[in-house]
Amino acid sequence: MLLGVVGDAMKTTWISDILEGKHDGQKVELKGWIKRSRGSNKIRFVVLRDSTGSIQCVAKKDAVGEECFENVKSALIESSLIIHGLANPDERADGGYEIIVQDVEIVGPVNPDTPFPITESAMVAADGGETEFLLDNRHLYLRTTRMTTMLKLRSSVFGAIHSYFRDLDFLEYQAPNFVAGAVEGGSTLFEVPYFGRKAYLTQSWQLYAEAAMPALERLYTIAPSFRAEKSRTRRHLTEFWHAEMEVAWADNNEIMSYGEGVVRKIAATLLDERSEELESLGRDLETIARYADSAYPRMRYDEAVDTLQGMGVEIEWGQDLDYSKEKVLTQDFDVPHFLTHYPKIAKPFYHRVDPDDEKYVLCHDLLAPEGYGEIIGGGERTWSEAEILARIDEEGTPREPYQFYIDTRTYGGVPHGGFGLGVDRVCSWLSGAEHIREVIPFPRDSRRVTP
Ligand code: ATP
Ligand code: MG
DSSP: OOOOOOSOSSOOBOHHHHHTTTTTTOEEEEEEEEEEEEEOSSEEEEEEEETTEEEEEEEEHHHHOHHHHHHHHHOOTTOEEEEEEEEEEOTTSGGGEEEEEEEEEEEEOOOTTSOOSOOHHHHHHHTTSOOHHHHHTHHHHTTSHHHHHHHHHHHHHHHHHHHHHHHTTOEEOOOOSEESSOSSOGGGOOEEEETTEEEEEOSOSHHHHHHHHHHHSEEEEEEEEEOOOOSOOTTOOSEEEEEEEEEETOOHHHHHHHHHHHHHHHHHHHHHHHHHHHHHTTOOHHHHHHHHHSOOOEEEHHHHHHHHHHTTOOOOTTOOOOHHHHHHHHTTOSSOEEEEOOBGGGSOTTBOBOTTOTTBBSEEEEEETTTTEEEEEEEEBOOSHHHHHHHHHHHTOOSGGGHHHHHHHHTTOOOEEEEEEEHHHHHHHHHTOSSGGGGSSSOOBTTBOOO
């Protein structure tokens, strides 16, 4: 078949508009892909989908003519089509509408020798989780209802974060992705050859944001961070999207209010923009509303350790909480909780020591409920020159790669702090996904960089 001009280049009608009653009785031009197709030698029922929804299109041989009917009949799932027809309100149809087809143009036919590989049964077998097969075919899996839903939620989450910070007059600021030093410890650094030297992929925007803090005072970003996570868990990727903020003249409590603010804004935005999608994933909207409307309690690390020990979990004071412990701790939370004041020995040099008790640092993690665990890590930064030098030396970290960071203190240091929020983790928690892989289009972990 020759592919000439396929209709007007611009798309004028969206399926969601028809389902909202904007084209009742009108002649419409629909552009989309075949989701399902069935029928007889006289009548075909084609469910067409576009990015906004799906609708049943009814093609009768008498109405469309022999040749067109045969084309429709032989078109396979995921073929792309342009359909002209009448938008007909019909109570019996799914969504209350069907299209009475007048004419069909097959734009991108699917070869019968290589039909679309992702069948409903492959997805059912995967049961919400992801088999190797679905991961290998990720580029095609993206078009399925489940993945499309996740991508829409994700878009709303990104939008909510931008609006939250911009409404508060934060400035969006970008840091380099090739860096010379670690933020989160050397064991998860990705090393890259860099013209005869070694560079690393950034683990966080933070250090470079602190350098701009005296210029911008309130700044944020949403950018990828890279961590060579060897242990694969349901909440770790090697490349993840990191929403980070840094703010001058703020203490740990104020920084936590921003963390609470942005997570509540995300939950509120999802309710507003994506309640249908949330329900289709089996999420209870009241639960999401609670995350949007409640204050998030704050508890000290010591209290969490006591609680865990009381529950029979083996944990020693001074240990960072890993996923297994956070899972137990958050199982019965009904809203996210902040954990504050971790022991100094559990945290890197940039965390500010608590002037009231030098065993602790002024930091926080935000732990999501339902057994999810950490979604934010943040706190006050060590901000005086003398203290940062002492902390770097005490840790045995070389000063040289951090000289620019030390300079931020030498030339007019001020109290400041910030946090990093794992955007994919938030999507995963709020969508109720089993695994963080389910909410990012092309997940990267220690085994997979394809497709
Ligand atoms: P964890 O202990 O779970 O590995 P972390 O303490 O290393 O987390 P931070 O360095 O505080 O995490 O990073 C800030 C936020 O970035 C985390 O709260 C989390 O939401 C997100 N994050 C960190 N590492 C990953 C990862 N490998 N994949 C996805 N998100 C991550
Ligand atoms: Mg980590």
